[in-house]
Amino acid sequence: MAQLGRRRSRRQPEETTNLGLLLDDTDGRQSEQDTSGPSRRAGLAAMFQRNRTLWMVAAAAILSLVAGLVLGRFLISPADATDAEAPAPGLITVPVQYGKLSNDVTIRGEVAYADPVEVRIDTTSIAGPAVVTGQVPEVGADLEALSVALEVAGRPVIVLPGELPAYRALFLGVSGPDVVQFKTAVRTVGIDAGDPADPVFGIEAANAVAALYATAGYAVPESEQGSPESLRAAQESVRMAEQSLAAARSELAATRVGATPVEIREADNTVASMQRELAAARQSKPQDPVQIGNLTDALELAQLRRQEIGSDRTDAPQRAAVDTATEQLAQVQAELVRAEEAALPALPAGEVLYLANLPRRVDAVTTQRGSILDGPAMTVSGATLGLSGSAAEADARLLKVEDKATFALPDGSTHSATITAVAPGEGDSSRWGVELRPDPLNPEQIQELQGSNVRVSIAVGATDGEVLSVPYAALTAGPGGETRVEVAEGDPRDGEQTATRLVVVRSGLATPGAVEITPLDGTLAEGDLVVVGK
Numbered sequence: 001m002a003q004l005g006r007r008r009s010r011r012q013p014e015e016t017t018n019l020g021l022l023l024d025d026t027d028g029r030q031s032e033q034d035t036s037g038p039s040r041r042a043g044l045a046a047m048f049q050r051n052r053t054l055w056m057v058a059a060a061a062i063l064s065l066v067a068g069l070v071l072g073r074f075l076i077s078p079a080d081a082t083d084a085e086a087p088a089p090g091l092i093t094v095p096v097q098y099g100k101l102s103n104d105v106t107i108r109g110e111v112a113y114a115d116p117v118e119v120r121i122d123t124t125s126i127a128g129p130a131v132v133t134g135q136v137p138e139v140g141a142d143l144e145a146l147s148v149a150l151e152v153a154g155r156p157v158i159v160l161p162g163e164l165p166a167y168r169a170l171f172l173g174v175s176g177p178d179v180v181q182f183k184t185a186v187r188t189v190g191i192d193a194g195d196p197a198d199p200v201f202g203i204e205a206a207n208a209v210a211a212l213y214a215t216a217g218y219a220v221p222e223s224e225q226g227s228p229e230s231l232r233a234a235q236e237s238v239r240m241a242e243q244s245l246a247a248a249r250s251e252l253a254a255t256r257v258g259a260t261p262v263e264i265r266e267a268d269n270t271v272a273s274m275q276r277e278l279a280a281a282r283q284s285k286p287q288d289p290v291q292i293g294n295l296t297d298a299l300e301l302a303q304l305r306r307q308e309i310g311s312d313r314t315d316a317p318q319r320a321a322v323d324t325a326t327e328q329l330a331q332v333q334a335e336l337v338r339a340e341e342a343a344l345p346a347l348p349a350g351e352v353l354y355l356a357n358l359p360r361r362v363d364a365v366t367t368q369r370g371s372i373l374d375g376p377a378m379t380v381s382g383a384t385l386g387l388s389g390s391a392a393e394a395d396a397r398l399l400k401v402e403d404k405a406t407f408a409l410p411d412g413s414t415h416s417a418t419i420t421a422v423a424p425g426e427g428d429s430s431r432w433g434v435e436l437r438p439d440p441l442n443p444e445q446i447q448e449l450q451g452s453n454v455r456v457s458i459a460v461g462a463t464d465g466e467v468l469s470v471p472y473a474a475l476t477a478g479p480g481g482e483t484r485v486e487v488a489e490g491d492p493r494d495g496e497q498t499a500t501r502l503v504v505v506r507s508g509l510a511t512p513g514a515v516e517i518t519p520l521d522g523t524l525a526e527g528d529l530v531v532v533g534k
Contacts, residue, residue: 091492091500092533097469098526102462103511105398107389107434109407109456111449113361114386114435118376119149122166122350126153130373142359142383145189146215149353150367150377156218160185162354171223171346172206175199181354182347186212206344213345220345234339237332245325252318259309267306274299359383385446387417387436389456396422396432398460405436405458410448415439419458434458461509468524469514473532475507483507485517486531487524500531 123130135151143149147159162181168174170182179201183193186208193208213220222228259267278295281288360380367377387407391399403419421435436456441449474485482504489499503524508516517524 089534090495091488091498091531093488093492093529094471094474094532096524096526096528096530097514099466099469100463101467101469101509101511101514101516102459103509104457104459105391105395107391107395107456107458109387109389109434109436109454111385111387111438111452111454113363113381113450114384114388114437115357116363116379116381117355117360119353119378119380120376121150121152121157121353121373123152123373125169125348125350126155128153132367132369132371132373132377134369136365136367136369137362137378139362139365141362143355143362143380144359145185146212148216150373152350152373155221155348155351156213156216157351157353158212158216159353159355159358159360161188161356161358163356164354166347166349166352166354169346169348170201170205170209172201172203172341172344174201179205182352183208185354189215191215203341203344206346209345209347212347221348221351223343223346228343231336231339231343234332234336238329238336241325241329241332245322245329248318248321248325252315252322255315255318256313257315258311258313263309264306267302267309270302271299271306274302355380357382385438385441385449386420387438387454387456389434389436390425390431391434393424393430393432396424396434399434399458403458403460405456407438407454407456409445410452415441415445417456461511463509463516467508467516468518468526469516470530471514471532472510474530475505475515475517478502478504482520483517485524487522488529488531492529492531495534 503522
């Protein structure tokens with residue numbers, strides 16, 4: 001700049017000389033034209049047109065000279081700047097804040113329907129192709145207990161609550177945890193299948209299968225252990241055995257046993273008559289020994305006949321027939337019981353779908369009516385949105401189930417959520433998984449949030465209400481170990497001359513940017529300036 005000024009100063013005499021000559025020339029010409037009036041103005045105009053370039057150069061030179069003089073008053077050279085005095089240092093202060101203070105763990109969370117599960121249906125029990133014949137759900141539909149998730153080969157796949165997948169058919173006599181699950185599941189929908197604590201699939205459980213299919217609106221599946229024909233044959237055998245027993249009993253009732261009363265009376269009369277005749281012969285005089293002997297023989301014969309009368313008539317054969325018919329009836333009745341048990345409804349593994357945490361939402365359907373089912377039929381998830389994220393182990397250990405959290409909605413407002421699970425990472429992952437359940441959302445919010453990634457703040461420590469807080473740098477230790485802050489009473493720009501006062505405080509909740517304080521000795525209010533540096 002100094003060089004520029006010098007160069008400009010060297011040019012000034014030349015420019016001034018030229019300007020003077022120009023002015024002198026102009027004055028001379030003007031003096032010659034003073035007497036001419038209009039001709040003078042015309043001459044000036046002509047002179048300006050002839051020397052326009054010279055006038056422009058002169059004007060530029062004058063402007064440059066003025067600008068240089070002005071800038072020279074304000075520019076300071078580096079040498080002069082080192083001689084200037086530095087401004088007095090001021091106090092570094094920040095205002096005391098008043099509000100709710102919290103220490104948060106912040107994570108990113110994926111918003112999606114919780115616990116997605118691929119639905120696979122066992123089709124091994126289907127004799128022919130596993131053709132989807134109906135009941136294909138739409139994406140977004142809810143599956144509840146007793147819903148029909150799909151219809152395959154004309155048979156339903158009934159939804160029940162449970163976690164254990166169906167892995168075998170349930171029929172009379174089997175036992176295990178799957179039986180307990182079935183009894184528990186149908187009890188939740190009002191069907192009694194027997195004591196859930198009993199792991200045996202009994203008659204009550206089989207009858208519950210019939211009630212289950214009646215509720216779903218489908219025919220009961222045929223038993224895998226028996227057939228209707230076997231049951232009907234057993235029932236017919238029982239009917240015939242009952243008829244045989246009835247006939248045997250009727251014959252027994254109609255069979256005469258022993259002598260009739262008339263026959264007994266006639267035999268008694270014969271014996272009595274022989275006794276009278278024998279007595280009369282013995283009293284006659286003279287006695288006839290031959291007559292007495294004949295009468296004695298006749299009496300003994302009559303007595304023998306009286307004793308044996310009706311002994312040739314017995315019902316032993318009829319009684320034997322009744323016994324035989326009774327045994328046969330018992331046998332066929334036992335066979336009927338076995339046939340009935342074998343014919344009791346069974347629950348095929350491919351006609352029941354156990355899903356935990358019902359209702360479930362259908363997220364995707366990979367089959368359609370008329371197609372052959374092969375692989376997953378659909379994907380379902382929880383019917384409510386969930387938040388899934390991860391946190392570093394140090395942060396995750398500060399979290400616990402039922403902790404509250406907040407996240408931003410698309411409209412900028414905040415929404416609450418609750419932690420449902422915190423689990424260590426799998427394998428070599430050092431990050432822990434965090435699952436959260438948002439508070440109820442309306443359909444519009446669900447549609448906007450699904451599939452998005454949101455910032456989630458989880459308060460791991462918070463004040464009960466609004467408190468005073470300052471940065472860590474504002475806290476100092478007193479000679480007695482007390483905690484204190486220095487409050488500026490004057491203008492902090494006055495530096496050491498600024499009046500300050502010390503306030504003893506008790507520190508509370510600490511966050512990454514501030515710490516809660518409560519004044520113990522001295523007053524402190526929101527907006528007071530506390531010193532954090534000098």
